[in-house]
Amino acid sequence: MATTFKTLTANDVTNTRTLLHEAIPLTGTIVSGTYTDQNVKTYTHGMFESTFDYPFLSSSANHIIDITAGYSSTSVVSSSTAIQNSKKINIYNQMASVLVGHDVTGGIQQFDQDGNIAGGGTKIEDAVFFMNFSRLLTKDEIKKGSFTTTFLTGGTPSTVQPNTNHSALTLGDYGAATSYYVNSPAGEYAILYTSSATPNANSGRGLLYYQAGVAVFSGSVFESGAAGAGAVLDCTNLGPGFPSASFQNLMTGSTIEILAASIRNRIQNISFNNTVELNSSIYFCRANNNEFNYSSNPTYLNSSEIRVKNTTSDNPVAYITTVGLYSSDNELLAVAKLSEPLKKDPNTELTIRVRLDY
Numbered sequence: 359m360a361t362t363f364k365t366l367t368a369n370d371v372t373n374t375r376t377l378l379h380e381a382i383p384l385t386g387t388i389v390s391g392t393y394t395d396q397n398v399k400t401y402t403h404g405m406f407e408s409t410f411d412y413p414f415l416s417s418s419a420n421h422i423i424d425i426t427a428g429y430s431s432t433s434v435v436s437s438s439t440a441i442q443n444s445k446k447i448n449i450y451n452q453m454a455s456v457l458v459g460h461d462v463t464g465g466i467q468q469f470d471q472d473g474n475i476a477g478g479g480t481k482i483e484d485a486v487f488f489m490n491f492s493r494l495l496t497k498d499e500i501k502k503g504s505f506t507t508t509f510l511t512g513g514t515p516s517t518v519q520p521n522t523n524h525s526a527l528t529l530g531d532y533g534a535a536t537s538y539y540v541n542s543p544a545g546e547y548a549i550l551y552t553s554s555a556t557p558n559a560n561s562g563r564g565l566l567y568y569q570a571g572v573a574v575f576s577g578s579v580f581e582s583g584a585a586g587a588g589a590v591l592d593c594t595n596l597g598p599g600f601p602s603a604s605f606q607n608l609m610t611g612s613t614i615e616i617l618a619a620s621i622r623n624r625i626q627n628i629s630f631n632n633t634v635e636l637n638s639s640i641y642f643c644r645a646n647n648n649e650f651n652y653s654s655n656p657t658y659l660n661s662s663e664i665r666v667k668n669t670t671s672d673n674p675v676a677y678i679t680t681v682g683l684y685s686s687d688n689e690l691l692a693v694a695k696l697s698e699p700l701k702k703d704p705n706t707e708l709t710i711r712v713r714l715d716y
Contacts, residue, residue, distance in 0.1 A: 363684060364649065366641060376636040379504075382495050384422065384628040398622070400615055405445060406490075407618045424490040427617040428453070429609060430468055430483035440610035449614070453488055457567055457574070459543040469574055471562050473539040473549055482565075485577025485609045487621050496571035501631035502548065503535030505566055508626040509579055526626060527579060530554060531566050538568075545569030575621075577609065638715050643681050645708040651676055675703045681712055 388397075389409050396413040406426035410419040428449035429435055437443060451466050458467040458475060467475055469482040491500075508528045531538075534548035550564035550573070564575040609617070651674045677699035683692040694712045702708060 362650065362654070363688065364643075366643070370642045370644065372640050372642075374638045374640065376638065378634040378636055379501050379631040380497070380634075381631050382629065384625075386626045389423070389625050389628075390623040395619075398619070404442065404613055404615050405449060406488075407615055407622075409622065420494055421492045422495065423492065425487065425618040425622055426490075427485070427487050427609070427614055427621070429485055430454075430481070432468075433484045435484055435606050435609045437610060442613055443610075445614060446609075449488070450483075450486060453486075453572070453574070457542055457544045457547070457565075457570060457572060469565060471549075471576070473541075473547075473565075475541055482574070482576045484606070487575040487577070487579075487617070489573040489575070491571040491573070493571065495632060497632040497634045499545070499568040499633045499635075500566065500571060501633050502538055502546070502568060503531060503533065504629075504631040505534075505550070505573075506530040506630070507550075507573070507628040509621075510624045510626050527552065527563075529563050529575075529579070534566075542567065544572075550575070636715055638713050641683065641712040641714075643710045643712055645678070645702060645710070647704050647707050650678065650702055651704055653677070673703045673705065675701065678702050678708065678710070681710055683712065683714075 388411060393413050396415075397410045397419065399408045399410065399414045401407070406424050408414070408421060409423045409425070410416075411422055412419040426449055428446040428451075430450050431447045436447060440446070454469060455466045458469055461467050469486060471480040471482055506528055507530075508526050510526055529550040529552060531548040532551050532554040538546050538548040540546055544567050546569060547565055547567040549562040550566055552561040552563055562576075563579050564573060566573050608620075612620070653676045679696055679699045681694040681696070682690055683694075685691055692712075692714060694710075696710070700708060700710075
């Protein structure tokens, strides 16, 4: 226990913030082919499906992503005869209430194609796919401007997964590093565009919520022509169990589980950088020439004489091995160990830099 304390002033403490990024690539082979869906877990409630990087029964499996689908109660595809109609509406409302929020009357607002929620405009309501990335991948948030995903949107699926006989459509949060929206209760988000050259509202096909780690994709991704001029969409066999070539019929005639599996089988690649926010407090512990030249260790003295002094005229000498940070009432809060003892005597002054990360 220390017997001598020195108060740290505001000039002795500084705070820093560092953003650490890690590249996360998710290939189509992981989500739709490597383990013949043994890494995909479905549930009896049929509300979503979960994908793991290994067969989900393995002890080493890590959760990657949850996929689900839904639409608004005001959507043209909403019908009492639609399969799981209430569940699809509930999923849309649940995600919208968290990511978009409520209006002044308490009603749930709808996902907006151009991000201008209050200004009206085109709403994403007819068919929405949700991808919830695990916190293991996104960490504190997805790095702005780093997200891209490629869907295979047309043609007849190949028998070998992942599907390859399709027209590829790549979406990205292009320009989001300097242009994003903050009018969401879930934090910051940006529009997912089909082109990095001229991103605009007309090329928006979804939304990406950075802190929540959720991507929202409009069903327009799979509408005819979405992949570019001349693209032909064949929704037949878009995925397992689709009953019709009409995309609207697919949303109403298929279960959520089938819809989730179908879009998963159309993923060719997803990549982004995650972000870890590292906050640090740095303490500059200064030992002036006339400070900390003695040790509080009982073995420092022998018969009331300093062991390290040969004669009474010698300067006292101490070796600093540890720095302790104490509260205002002298309670030990943190301990920092030096890699090797530092010699301290009246002829030297030391500044020891202690960093606390959190």
